[in-house]
Amino acid sequence: MSFFVRGIILEQKKEPMLTRSTLVMRHEYEYFDCDFPDIALDELSREQIIELARLAEIVDESDGKLLCEKLEKTDLGEGGTLIIDAVDDEPYISSQMSGCIHHPEKVALGIELCEKVLSPEKTYVAMYKHIFDTNFSIPKKIGNYKVEKIGGRYPAEGRVYRHIPKGKNAVVVGACAMLHLARAAEDSRKMTSCFITVAGDAILNPRNVEVPVGTSVERIIQLCGLNEKPEVIIMGGSMTGRSIFEPENEVVGPTTRGIIALSRGYHNPSPCIGCGRCDHACPKALSVSTMRKLAEFGDFEKLTRYDAALCIGCGACSYVCPSRIDVAATIIKAKKQMELAKKEGTL
Amino acid sequence: MNESLMFQNAPHVRQSESVRTMMTDVIIALVPIYVMAFFYYGPRALLLGLSGILFCVVFSAIGALVLHEKISFDLTPAITGLVIPLLMPATVDYFVIAAACAVAIFVVKLPFGGTGNNLFNPAAVGFASAAICWPAKVFSYPAPLQTLEIFGENTAAMAQSPAYSLALGAVPEYEVLDMLLGSVPGPMGATNIFVVATCGIFLMVRKTVNWITPVSFLLPYSLLLALFPRIEASSFDSLCYELFSGIAIFGAFFMLSEPVTSPKRDFGKFMAGITSAVAAFLFRYFGELEMGFAYALIIMNVFSPLFDEICEEILHVLRRGGKLKKVFFEKKPKEKTEKEEKLPFVRVLKKKKAEEAPAEAVEENTEAEELSEEEITEEPVIEVSFDETSEEEISEEENEEQEEKEPSEDEKTEEEAAV
Ligand code: SF4
Ligand code: SF4
Numbered sequence: 001m002s003f004f005v006r007g008i009i010l011e012q013k014k015e016p017m018l019t020r021s022t023l024v025m026r027h028e029y030e031y032f033d034c035d036f037p038d039i040a041l042d043e044l045s046r047e048q049i050i051e052l053a054r055l056a057e058i059v060d061e062s063d064g065k066l067l068c069e070k071l072e073k074t075d076l077g078e079g080g081t082l083i084i085d086a087v088d089d090e091p092y093i094s095s096q097m098s099g100c101i102h103h104p105e106k107v108a109l110g111i112e113l114c115e116k117v118l119s120p121e122k123t124y125v126a127m128y129k130h131i132f133d134t135n136f137s138i139p140k141k142i143g144n145y146k147v148e149k150i151g152g153r154y155p156a157e158g159r160v161y162r163h164i165p166k167g168k169n170a171v172v173v174g175a176c177a178m179l180h181l182a183r184a185a186e187d188s189r190k191m192t193s194c195f196i197t198v199a200g201d202a203i204l205n206p207r208n209v210e211v212p213v214g215t216s217v218e219r220i221i222q223l224c225g226l227n228e229k230p231e232v233i234i235m236g237g238s239m240t241g242r243s244i245f246e247p248e249n250e251v252v253g254p255t256t257r258g259i260i261a262l263s264r265g266y267h268n269p270s271p272c273i274g275c276g277r278c279d280h281a282c283p284k285a286l287s288v289s290t291m292r293k294l295a296e297f298g299d300f301e302k303l304t305r306y307d308a309a310l311c312i313g314c315g316a317c318s319y320v321c322p323s324r325i326d327v328a329a330t331i332i333k334a335k336k337q338m339e340l341a342k343k344e345g346t347l
Numbered sequence: 348m349n350e351s352l353m354f355q356n357a358p359h360v361r362q363s364e365s366v367r368t369m370m371t372d373v374i375i376a377l378v379p380i381y382v383m384a385f386f387y388y389g390p391r392a393l394l395l396g397l398s399g400i401l402f403c404v405v406f407s408a409i410g411a412l413v414l415h416e417k418i419s420f421d422l423t424p425a426i427t428g429l430v431i432p433l434l435m436p437a438t439v440d441y442f443v444i445a446a447a448c449a450v451a452i453f454v455v456k457l458p459f460g461g462t463g464n465n466l467f468n469p470a471a472v473g474f475a476s477a478a479i480c481w482p483a484k485v486f487s488y489p490a491p492l493q494t495l496e497i498f499g500e501n502t503a504a505m506a507q508s509p510a511y512s513l514a515l516g517a518v519p520e521y522e523v524l525d526m527l528l529g530s531v532p533g534p535m536g537a538t539n540i541f542v543v544a545t546c547g548i549f550l551m552v553r554k555t556v557n558w559i560t561p562v563s564f565l566l567p568y569s570l571l572l573a574l575f576p577r578i579e580a581s582s583f584d585s586l587c588y589e590l591f592s593g594i595a596i597f598g599a600f601f602m603l604s605e606p607v608t609s610p611k612r613d614f615g616k617f618m619a620g621i622t623s624a625v626a627a628f629l630f631r632y633f634g635e636l637e638m639g640f641a642y643a644l645i646i647m648n649v650f651s652p653l654f655d656e657i658c659e660e661i662l663h664v665l666r667r668g669g670k671l672k673k674v675f676f677e678k679k680p681k682e683k684t685e686k687e688e689k690l691p692f693v694r695v696l697k698k699k700k701a702e703e704a705p706a707e708a709v710e711e712n713t714e715a716e717e718l719s720e721e722e723i724t725e726e727p728v729i730e731v732s733f734d735e736t737s738e739e740e741i742s743e744e745e746n747e748e749q750e751e752k753e754p755s756e757d758e759k760t761e762e763e764a765a766v
Binding site: 010011013067091092163222229230231232233234239240241242243244245247260262265267271273274275276279280284285287289290305306307310313315316318319320321322323324326328329332 | 463557
């Protein structure tokens with residue numbers, strides 16, 4: 001039963017952001033000039049597509065790298081796989097998925113261009129399957145491309161590679177980057193905007209929005225409205241994002257996936273009762289409860305023995321803790337200190 | 348807007364369950380058992396329970412005052428106070444309960460740092476010490492279905508409990524069904540097996556109690572009891588008598604599975620369940636005390652950190668398992684340097700440096716080797732599948748290239764030799 005299963009089941013809370021259409025903040029589009037304006041889309045050569053990605057300054061939202069560099073340097077070899085990342089396994093966040101669902105033709109066009117550059121044998125779009133709180137079903141296909149549903153518990157990003165043939169290469173690119181690539185090819189438009197999910201119980205009108213890069217968090221929240229005073233504002237994902245204090249000075253970038261405003265944060269952790277739920281939840285099978293104690297005492301030698309370096313910072317341990325202890329934060333901090341100590345040679 | 352914003356660490360969504368809901372669950376599960384005790388022994392049973400709560404909560408508050416701590420409203424002392432009377436007969440004096448609670452709070456809990464840090468199960472130690480000090484009071488049971496006097500001298504009719512007859516080697520004169528329903532003399536909360544088991548299953552379904560611990564205790568325990576009967580009856584009858592008398596089933600759900608003192612890892616929980624089953628069986632088989640379970644539980648508590656360590660050792664090897672394979676069968680140290688060089692920037696830089704100062708480049712290479720070795724031991728095991736293969740392919744290609752080059756050099760030398 002649950003003896004061998006790792007990870008946690010999360011309530012996804014993706015509604016109503018996912019089914020509502022994307023809200024676009026008005027801004028001035030920027031266009032670029034290219035040397036080959038008249039070529040039809042299906043006659044573009046490999047170099048020209050890379051040039052397009054470079055001119056449009058597209059950033060891949062799944063890892064923050066420049067798309068043109070990624071396309072240029074990746075060599076898939078024979079039988080490689082191109083994976084379009086629209087996984088979105090964190091609660092609330094659905095920016096990649098909604099890009100796929102509301103603009104399927106554009107994403108499909110982007111994928112087609114990308115395929116031309118990388119010439120993979122197989123291409124699929126990866127989406128997270130376990131979304132129960134919506135009556136909306138994940139499409140079987142985006143354009144001509146198959147959607148592979150990534151099942152299982154949070155964290156699911158690691159399982160994206162499950163569908164590739166053994167011994168072959170694969171590359172992951174973000175779905176929104178594909179959307180921007182299609183726009184660059186069709187309208188010579190630069191990537192000046194990014195897709196962001198605005199959600200949380202303090203938000204009046206939770207939506208996926210498309211805003212210019214560099215918009216302040218405060219403006220985006222104003223766009224969607226507040227129905228009560230938020231106590232915490234989070235930038236990034238709901239499991240891994242950070243809480244911010246100055247929404248007027250924080251700006252969004254291409255890798256920002258969401259902004260979440262919660263009317264109530266978590267207070268007053270109680271002492272650890274040693275229930276072992278954190279150990280059970282950890283996807284890396286670490287002894288989290290013992291590690292937390294060691295981290296509080298600063299016993300780095302023993303922490304190394306307990307493989308603290310393997311922690312991926314997913315936050316599953318904090319999620320399940322009934323005492324509301326910041327287990328993940330403690331361990332991540334200790335991990336950083338350990339790395340520092342290792343560099344200085346004291347460990 | 349910004350003054351009111353609060354800092355919060357990474358996962359910003361949390362499970363709805365908290366310690367409070369867990370403790371409330373346990374208390375809810377204990378209520379039907381008290382109702383049954385009220386049905387069999389009258390209001391004295393409820394009063395014993397209330398006094399248990401009162402003693403434990405007051406003692407914890409005194410402890411907090413002495414230690415200059417804030418008095419917290421946690422429910423764990425209340426649970427300890429509810430569990431202790433259920434292990435005792437309904438005729439027991441109030442001062443015995445008070446003594447047991449005092450031991451539980453002042454000896455077991457507070458010296459080790461309060462809730463979450465105790466080494467032993469407070470209820471088990473409290474009960475065990477009361478049983479040692481007043482065995483006559485703790486092990487003499489009233490016959491059920493009579494209303495006991497609330498205060499004062501005990502005038503109730505006493506009876507022999509099935510556990511005691513079993514210890515003497517006699518077959519108890521009760522029906523198995525009576526034992527299931529609890530209308531036999533015994534500890535006031537542990538005899539009504541039906542209700543106790545239902546409440547235990549409620550806790551397991553609510554996931555307040557991990558299913559592993561009770562199951563891994565009860566199965567081996569029943570097996571041992573069935574294999575080594577003490578009385579002359581069929582092994583099934585003997586099993587029923589042995590299992591349904593005593594506090595094993597109540598303890599498995601409400602004491603053994605207490606989170607603080609049991610192991611944290613799943614496999615450790617299994618081991619703890621089996622150990623306490625064996626210990627409880629040995630106490631029962633060779634010991635003279637009827638309630639060996641409490642002592643078995645204390646023994647298990649002693650070993651529970653050890654079980655966690657063993658579990659961690661096993662997992663440690665398992666985590667390394669993939670890596671051992673990688674180091675021994677797939678990766679050679681030579682390839683590791685190539686991995687460093689595979690990054691285009693590094694390669695360019697190195698070429699330049701090699702052109703400028705070839706003597707230093709050798710040293711750098713050794714440095715790169717060391718670095719890359721470190722890196723590889725730190726890599727997570729799982730997510731490297733495609734990286735690895737690409738490296739392999741590349742390295743194979745390069746190996747082939749090298750192999751191609753080497754014979755040509757040989758030829759050259761041969762040619763030179765010929766010349
Ligand atoms: S944050 Fe680290 S320790 Fe916690 S569950 Fe994730 S991998 Fe395990
Ligand atoms: S989940 Fe929380 S209370 Fe339970 S062992 Fe881990 S840190 Fe302690």
